[in-house]
Amino acid sequence: MGRLPKWADVALIPLINLALALIVSGLVVLYIGENPIEAVAIMVNGAIGSTYGWGYTLYYATNFIFTGLAVAVAFHARLFNIGGEGQAGLGGLGVALVCLFIPWPHWTLALPAAILAGALFGAALAAVPAWLQAKRGSHIVITTIMFNFIASALLVYLLVNVLKKPGQMSPETARFPEGARLPSAHDMASWVGLDFSKSAPLNITFFIAILACVAVWFLIWRTRLGYQIRAFGHSEPAAVYAGINPVKITMVTMLISGALAGLMGINSVMGEAERLVIDSVQGAGFVGIAVALMGRSHPAGVFLAALLFGMLYQGGGELEFEKPAVSREMILVIQGLVILFTGALDNMVRMPLEGLFLRLRGGAR
Amino acid sequence: MDFTTVILVLDSALRLATPLLFACLAGLFSERSGIFDIGLEGKMLASAFFSASVAAFTGSVWLGLLAGMGASIFLALIHGVASITFRGNQLISGVAINFLASGVTVIVGQSWFSLGGRTPQLEGAARFQEITLPFAEALRGVPVIGPIYADLISGHSILVYAGFAAVALSWWVLYRTRFGLRLRAVGENPEAVDTAGISVIGLRYTATIICGALCGLAGTYLATGLAAGFVREMSAGRGFIALAALIFAKWRPGYALLACLLFGLLEAMGNRFQNIDVLGINVPTQFMQALPYILTVVILAGFVGRAIPPRAGGEPYVKER
Numbered sequence: 008m009g010r011l012p013k014w015a016d017v018a019l020i021p022l023i024n025l026a027l028a029l030i031v032s033g034l035v036v037l038y039i040g041e042n043p044i045e046a047v048a049i050m051v052n053g054a055i056g057s058t059y060g061w062g063y064t065l066y067y068a069t070n071f072i073f074t075g076l077a078v079a080v081a082f083h084a085r086l087f088n089i090g091g092e093g094q095a096g097l098g099g100l101g102v103a104l105v106c107l108f109i110p111w112p113h114w115t116l117a118l119p120a121a122i123l124a125g126a127l128f129g130a131a132l133a134a135v136p137a138w139l140q141a142k143r144g145s146h147i148v149i150t151t152i153m154f155n156f157i158a159s160a161l162l163v164y165l166l167v168n169v170l171k172k173p174g175q176m177s178p179e180t181a182r183f184p185e186g187a188r189l190p191s192a193h194d195m196a197s198w199v200g201l202d203f204s205k206s207a208p209l210n211i212t213f214f215i216a217i218l219a220c221v222a223v224w225f226l227i228w229r230t231r232l233g234y235q236i237r238a239f240g241h242s243e244p245a246a247v248y249a250g251i252n253p254v255k256i257t258m259v260t261m262l263i264s265g266a267l268a269g270l271m272g273i274n275s276v277m278g279e280a281e282r283l284v285i286d287s288v289q290g291a292g293f294v295g296i297a298v299a300l301m302g303r304s305h306p307a308g309v310f311l312a313a314l315l316f317g318m319l320y321q322g323g324g325e326l327e328f329e330k331p332a333v334s335r336e337m338i339l340v341i342q343g344l345v346i347l348f349t350g351a352l353d354n355m356v357r358m359p360l361e362g363l364f365l366r367l368r369g370g371a372r
Numbered sequence: 373m374d375f376t377t378v379i380l381v382l383d384s385a386l387r388l389a390t391p392l393l394f395a396c397l398a399g400l401f402s403e404r405s406g407i408f409d410i411g412l413e414g415k416m417l418a419s420a421f422f423s424a425s426v427a428a429f430t431g432s433v434w435l436g437l438l439a440g441m442g443a444s445i446f447l448a449l450i451h452g453v454a455s456i457t458f459r460g461n462q463l464i465s466g467v468a469i470n471f472l473a474s475g476v477t478v479i480v481g482q483s484w485f486s487l488g489g490r491t492p493q494l495e496g497a498a499r500f501q502e503i504t505l506p507f508a509e510a511l512r513g514v515p516v517i518g519p520i521y522a523d524l525i526s527g528h529s530i531l532v533y534a535g536f537a538a539v540a541l542s543w544w545v546l547y548r549t550r551f552g553l554r555l556r557a558v559g560e561n562p563e564a565v566d567t568a569g570i571s572v573i574g575l576r577y578t579a580t581i582i583c584g585a586l587c588g589l590a591g592t593y594l595a596t597g598l599a600a601g602f603v604r605e606m607s608a609g610r611g612f613i614a615l616a617a618l619i620f621a622k623w624r625p626g627y628a629l630l631a632c633l634l635f636g637l638l639e640a641m642g643n644r645f646q647n648i649d650v651l652g653i654n655v656p657t658q659f660m661q662a663l664p665y666i667l668t669v670v671i672l673a674g675f676v677g678r679a680i681p682p683r684a685g686g687e688p689y690v691k692e693r
Contacts, residue, residue, distance in 0.1 A: 035476070039483040087463055089410075135669075145672035146681065148410065148463050149619060152612055153665040153672075160662035168656065296467055334489070336478035336604075343471030351454035351465030358458075 010361045017308070021301055021349060023356050025315075028344035035340055041333055046326055053325025054318035060325070062192050062207020067291075068317030069209075069274045070095075072216040074295025075313050076223050077129075077268035079304040083227055084260040085240040090136060090151030091268040092292025093158030094129040098269025099276040100162060101128030103170070103180055103283035106276075111186035118189065121273050122215070129269015130262040132158055137261030141254040147261070155292075166285060179284040189278045210278035219267060220306040226263070227306075236260050268292060294320075297342050300350040316342070375516075379523050381640050386524070386532060387598055389636025391416065391590040393535040395614035396621065396628045397542050398586035404546065404623060405579030406559040406684040410466035411451055412587055413611025414473030419444040419591030421477035424491040424602035425484060427498040433596050436498065440595075441588030447473065448584025456576050459688030470611075478604050489604040491595075500529035500597040531593040536629070538586070543625040555579055559682035562689045572689045590614070616668035622679045635664045 011020075033043035054064045074091040081088035088094075101124035111117035136150035163178070172181040189210045196203035203209075227233040239246040239256045247253055275287050294316055301315070302308025323338040348356075395412045402409040423440030427433050447469050454465040478489035485491055505526035512522040546552035554575055558565045562572045594610070595602045613635055620634075621627035642660035649655070671679050 035479065039479060087461075089463070089467065139669070139673050143672070143674050145669075145674070148408075149615070150669055150672055152410065153616065153669050156609060156612065156665045157662045157669075160658040164656050164658040167658075293467070293471070296464070300464065332483060334479055334482050336475045336489070339471050339475030340479065341475075343468045343473075343475060346464060346471060347450070347454065347468035351460035351462075351468055352458055354458040354460060 011357075011364055015360065015364065017303055017305075020353070020356055020360065021303065021308075023360075024348040024353065025301065025345065027356070028341060028348045031344050032337070032341045036333060036337070039332055041330055046330065046333060049326050049329050050318070050322025052322075053329075054322035057204065058192075058202070059204035059207050060321055062204045062209040063321040063324075064314070064317040065192075065213055066208045066210070066274070066279065066317070067320040068313045069213045069216045070271050070291040071294050071298045071313035071316050072220060072310060073271040073274070074268050074292050075298030075302060075309040076219055076295075076306065077264045078295045078299035079302065079306070079309050080223060080227070080236075080267060081260055081264040082299055082304040083233075083240050084236045084256060085243075086140070086257065086260060086264075087148050088133065088151055088261065088264045088268075089148050089296065090133060090154050090158075090265075090292070091295045092288050092290070093151070093155035094132045094265045094268035095271040095275075095288045095292045096162050096286075097132045097158050098125035098129035098266075099272030099283060099287045100165070101125050101269065102272035102276045103183075106183040106187040107170075107180060110184060113186060114189050117187040117277075118211075118273070121187070121277050122270065125269040125272040126266035127269070129272075130266040133261045133265025133268075134258070137258050137265075140261075141257035159286075163285060166283065170283065177284075180282045183277065183281045187277065188281065189273075191278075208279040210274065212274040212278045215270070215273065217310070219270065220310050223267070224306040232259065268295070294342060297346045297349075300346060375519070377644075379519050381644055382637070383524050383527075384640040384643065385633065385637040386528065387636075388639045389632045390532045390535045391594050391598065391610055392614045392617055392632040392635055393629065394531075394538065394586050394590035394593065395611055396617045396632050397538055397625065398583040398590065399615055399618045400542065400546075400621075400623055400625060400628060401555070401579045401586065402583035403618065403685055404559045404682055405555050405576050406562060406682055406687065406689070407451070407455055407576055407580060407583075408462040408466065408686045409451065409583060410463055410615060411447065411469035411473075411611075412590075412614055413607055413609065414466075414470035415444040415447045415584060415587035416591040416594065416611050417470075417477055417605070417607040418447055418473040419588040420595035420606055421481060421491070421591075421602045423588075423592035424494060424595035425481070427494055427596055428485075428492045428601070431496070431498050433494075433498055433500055436596055437589075437592045440592035441585050444588035444591060445581055445584035448580045448587070452577050452580040455688065456573055456580070459690065462686055462688075474605060477602070481602065481604070491602040494596060494600045498596070499600055500531055500593070502527045502529055503533075529593070529597040531589060531597050534589070535593075538589075539625050539629045546625065551578075556682075559684055562684050566689075566691065572691075576689075587611075613664050616664050619668050619679050619681075620664075620671050623682065638663050 036043040036046050054060050074095060077091050078088055102121045105120050105124040132154055136147050136154055139145040139150050140147040166178040170180045171178050192203045192207060192209035193205045235251045235256055239251055243253060276283055298309055298312040298316055301312035319338055319341060323335055326333050327335045395416055399409050399412050419440035422443035423436040426439035427436030451465050451469055454460040455462040481489045508522040508526035512518045554570055558572055558575045566572050594606060617631035617635055620631040638660055642657050
């Protein structure tokens with residue numbers, strides 16, 4: 008440990024990894040006969056060139072902040088929660104139930120209830136894998152994968168057979184009543200006399216996501232529980248020796264993680280769609296893995312990585328519109344490469360860099 | 373349910389079990405050597421795409437098979453480099469491979485064929501054709517045995533039979549050869565294998581390549597046997613069902629066959645009947661789709677026969693710690 012200066016560990020290595028991922032992605036774009044530089048220009052312009060672009064970029068980023076924080080919190084306890092997709096889906100169900108069946112007079116009352124319901128439903132789905140890991144030693148990666156599929160089957164069943172609005176074909180719920188409508192970025196901008204794109208889905212949930220970042224930072228680095236989570240993640244035997252209960256830490260960490268993923272439902276279900284549709288998560292749960300890895304499991308890093316992926320998602324959509332040869336799936340390739348280089352091939356960059364810094368320091372002495 | 377329906381459902385179950393079986397055996401070799409692999413899904417998808425594409429270009433399904441296996445082995449080697457050479461996190465590497473495969477197959481497919489990520493419909497020699505076993509037609513008239521032989525056992529593509537052969541072969545390799553003994557040892561206690569002067573890295577890379585080859589067979593069968601061409605996301609979670617089957621089978625080839633047949637049967641029944649009545653209770657199809665995962669969680673929980681993974685699984689090997 009400590010063979011690298013801190014700035015190299017938190018900034019240089021992630022940037023090199025990201026650059027490698029982008030270079031390989033550029034080669035793919037080149038292979039299908041398009042100009043990668045031009046593609047990047049279109050993506051950047053589409054993502055941040057207008058308030059409309061920003062509205063989408065930040066909307067996606069809000070989703071990814073929640074799922075990224077979910078993965079990051081679990082990483083601190085050395086638990087790999089790959090079930091963000093299912094937990095976010097179930098969180099969306101909780102949000103939808105609260106919005107549909109309680110006649111809210113105003114969104115300021117509906118929002119806290121929706122936060123509670125989303126967190127509760129997300130945590131509930133994480134509870135079973137957490138308990139199985141803590142008590143029975145069943146590998147949490149496998150159980151959370153299985154629960155993604157179980158949750159998706161459950162949601163399809165509920166939408167098709169129970170929650171579907173009567174008399175319509177598509178499996179989605181009725182539109183939420185007016186009292187549960189969250190203020191959009193357009194509304195909020197008009198409060199302070201600014202103009203913001205009306206069609207972008209960005210809404211007040213973005214600020215809740217920022218609050219969640221601060222809360223997670225406080226939890227992990229400023230509370231006793233956070234200390235216990237980190238201690239448990241560094242070394243389970245040492246944590247047990249220090250009197251930390253592994254069952255409790257596993258359970259609590261996973262419940263927090265599931266709750267954070269569940270909060271995504273506020274943004275996508277209540278803020279954007281204003282109804283529950285099939286697959287409301289759309290892969291954001293998996294993007295959370297890439298975001299947490301890039302952000303080095305730190306809330307500030309998660310925020311920046313989520314912003315980057317928000318730009319990728321919005322820019323990728325624009326790119327497909329301008330250049331149909333580069334389809335939206337390019338995002339999946341970039342995402343896969345980012346996960347590969349920052350997560351799995353980290354040592355490929357780290358090992359030579361450590362050698363380099365060792366030699367530099369030797370020379371300075 | 374009459375006898376003909378039973379035969380039809382079982383016949384469909386055999387076909388649906390085959391890709392699961394190849395992928396499950398692929399995971400078995402990898403995980404028995406101590407390399408977790410949640411990238412089975414991505415390798416299947418990539419091989420489905422490249423086998424269908426090459427079969428579409430050349431008109432030969434055998435060249436397609438080669439391409440499919442090649443693509444899958446290439447991804448397996450990326451996983452190997454990440455998890456063996458650079459001692460990265462094997463689970464994260466698997467996740468990355470799944471994303472890469474679902475992106476690359478659509479983008480390259482769109483660039484090659486411009487069919488929205490699909491390959492052209494495969495016909496004739498570009499697909500694995502059904503094989504009629506000897507005497508199938510002659511025996512069809514015999515009651516009970518005749519239909520079973522002619523409709524259930526006969527009339528599959530060669531890869532279905534190869535799947536069954538692969539189970540026997542895997543069992544023989546794992547439990548009756550020196551290589552198999554070493555492979556199982558390296559997944560349990562790599563230090564001991566290293567001390568005996570056998571290369572841990574070599575064994576694990578070999579297992580990874582076998583895993584890639586078998587996933588290649590799974591994907592090729594999906595696109596050229598079960599279906600007639602590639603469509604996006606056609607593996608549809610089968611890689612994860614295979615992973616579930618592997619745990620269900622407790623990392624043993626014989627049980628893997630039974631688990632895959634069971635999960636194949638569940639899928640076949642889900643396809644055939646939209647709703648099933650069990651003792652007067654209506655079982656929705658979504659429950660049938662979720663059942664493999666629910667069963668696996670139950671097995672993992674250890675309430676019904678505990679599943680214990682290979683001991684060194686997921687841990688990169690560091691010499692002289």
